[in-house]
Amino acid sequence: MEYIVETKNATKNFGKEKAVVGLDLQIPKGEIYGFLGPNGSGKTTTIRMLLGLMKPTFGSVRIFGKDIKKEKIEILKRVGSLVENPSYYPHLTAYENLETSRKILGVPKKRIHEVLAIVRLSDAANKKVKGFSLGMKQRLGIAAALLHQPDLLILDEPTNGLDPSGIIEIRELIKRLPKETGMTILLSSHLLAEIDQMATTVGILRKGELIFQDSIETMRMYAKQTISLNVSSSEKAWRSLLAKGIKAEFEKGTILLSERSNEKVAQAVSSLVQDGFSVYRVQEEKKSLEDIFLQMTKEEQAV
Amino acid sequence: MMGRLMQAEFIKIKRKGFWFLAFLGALGVVAMQMVNYGVRKDYLFTQSEDRWGYYLMNIHSFTPLAIVLGIVILTSFLSSVENETNAWKQIIALPVSKRMVYLAKFTVLAIVLFISSFLMGIFTLLYGLYLGLGEAIPSADLMQYSFYPYFASLAVLAFQLWVATVSQNQAIPITIGVVGVIFAYSASVLPDWMIWKWPSLMNEWNDPMINVWxxxxxxxxxxxxxxxxxxxxxVK
Incomplete structure (x- = not known):
């Protein structure tokens, strides 16, 4: 498979602190890659390494099959980005802000009007950015990232500060781009719901480590239903089930059955009853993606 | 690429009073002598046979101060434009080398300071003519006092730009800059190796050209x- 972004063992240390550890990111062409992780898990540090803003302590970063260390400028010609908070020059107008980037990128002037129209800022083109709301600044940042029609778009928390209608607009835009232009998009967020609605591939980062990387469908598979049993002396009951060869897990005083067919549930219940345990409740629980995400990113309990 | 980067830099300094400062600095130095000569022109004229030379010396007594102060303000200014919303990350993520970005900043500053020095030369000449210092205009000396301090101060410019661009906290370059201004003011007592002494064009050999080099x-x-x-x- 052709990977637009591929990192091998990318690691970044700040002094003793390990920000990103042994990251093997693989982003296929034309995908919307959702980069998920709680605050401080290393998303922005990773993005900075991808853009050559930071050098990895060790490991390699390849974009479009080229090494960022050797061909940074060639790579960046085809990458548009918005990192963390949007950067802008408050004393300049929206148009002038884009003009400073346009000069460097060397694209025709009409692109400025085009990208302003895309993010719906045409009316504010000649207003100073100082007076913009956070959402408008965010749109301006996205407009700047789109100026040179990049093949890879890297957006760090792109819907930050946007109002609901703005979020929907940007979401539609992000979904549209790969279809229309074949663009590959890397999208970071700490909100699963957002990634869920846009991404086709997901990578989950926890404490600087990539703990999951696969398609969103694979992740949804984890969202399967389970049957939970509330019984008396539950741990003992769980052991008795295991002794009879019924697959079950024990968690916080409830027994979770892995197999959900009617017969298996009936079998488990009758076995418990025969062994003299009282069955209080039999419930069907559906794990949401949110639960899975929380479970995956939950810090290990201190022993 | 360099040309385009510099055009971008010139857009960024719009409406920030950058050009006004360059103009004001040049005028300020001459304005000091306008006051001086305005108040006691007759007395000053008795001080030396060479009225033009004496006038230029008076002008030059404030030039190093103005240049060093100007450098401190303009460098800090130019890096604060980027620091304000951490726009460094945005420029560096564009397809340009960091070396070019740095060179563009330096060149813009060097150009603005040069224009300021040029303006100062013009103002000096004009006020000198207005004072009626004599028919023979010492054009070589005028050039020397206008442009030598500029070249002699490029070391200070390079140093201040370095400190200003790598400091997250702009209080650091400003503090160092203020100390530099004090140094420039006390040039006569400084050892020759100190960069802040050089704009004064003083050295133990009495050859201003040495400071230029x-x-x-x-x-x-x-x-x-x-x-x-x-x-x-x-880049953070």
Whole structure:
């Protein structure tokens, strides 16, 4: 498979602190890659390494099959980005802000009007950015990232500060781009719901480590239903089930059955009853993606 | 690429009073003598046979101060434009080398300061003519007092730009700059090796040209050091 972004063992240390550890990111062409992780898990540090803003302590970063260390400028010609908070020059107008980037990128002037129209800022083109709301600044940042029609778009928390209608607009835009232009998009967020609605591939980062990387469908598979049993002396009951060869897990005083067919549930219940345990409740629980995400990113309990 | 980067830099300094400062600095130096000569012209005329020479010396007593102060303000200014919303990350993520970005900043500053020095020369000449200092205009001396301090101060410029671009906190370059201004003011008691002495054009051999060469030489070295340090650092 052709990977637009591929990192091998990318690691970044700040002094003793390990920000990103042994990251093997693989982003296929034309995908919307959702980069998920709680605050401080290393998303922005990773993005900075991808853009050559930071050098990895060790490991390699390849974009479009080229090494960022050797061909940074060639790579960046085809990458548009918005990192963390949007950067802008408050004393300049929206148009002038884009003009400073346009000069460097060397694209025709009409692109400025085009990208302003895309993010719906045409009316504010000649207003100073100082007076913009956070959402408008965010749109301006996205407009700047789109100026040179990049093949890879890297957006760090792109819907930050946007109002609901703005979020929907940007979401539609992000979904549209790969279809229309074949663009590959890397999208970071700490909100699963957002990634869920846009991404086709997901990578989950926890404490600087990539703990999951696969398609969103694979992740949804984890969202399967389970049957939970509330019984008396539950741990003992769980052991008795295991002794009879019924697959079950024990968690916080409830027994979770892995197999959900009617017969298996009936079998488990009758076995418990025969062994003299009282069955209080039999419930069907559906794990949401949110639960899975929380479970995956939950810090290990201190022993 | 360099040309386009510099055009971008010139857009960024719009409406920030950058050009006004360059103009004001040049005018300020001459304005000091306008006051001086305005108040006691007759007395000053008795001080020396060479009225033009004496006038230029008076002008030059404030030039180093104005140049060093100007450098401190303009460098800090130009890096604060980027620091304000951390726009460094946005420029560096564009397809340009960090070396070019640094060179563009330096060049813009050098140009603005040169224009300021040029303006100062013009103002000096005009006020000198207005005072009626004599028919023979010492054009060589006028050039020397207008442009030598500029070249002699390039080391200070390179140094201040280095400090200003790598400091997250702009209080650091400003503090160092204020100390530099004090140094420039007390040039006569400083040892020759200190870069802040050079704009005064004083040295133990009484040859202003030496300061020009020092300014260019040390300026180039400090520029390289600053650029390499800037390139090496991670962008936060």
């Amino acid at each position: 020092w300014g260019l030489g040390a300026g180039a070295l400090l520029y390289l050091a600053g650029m390499l340090d800037f390139t090496r650092r991670d």
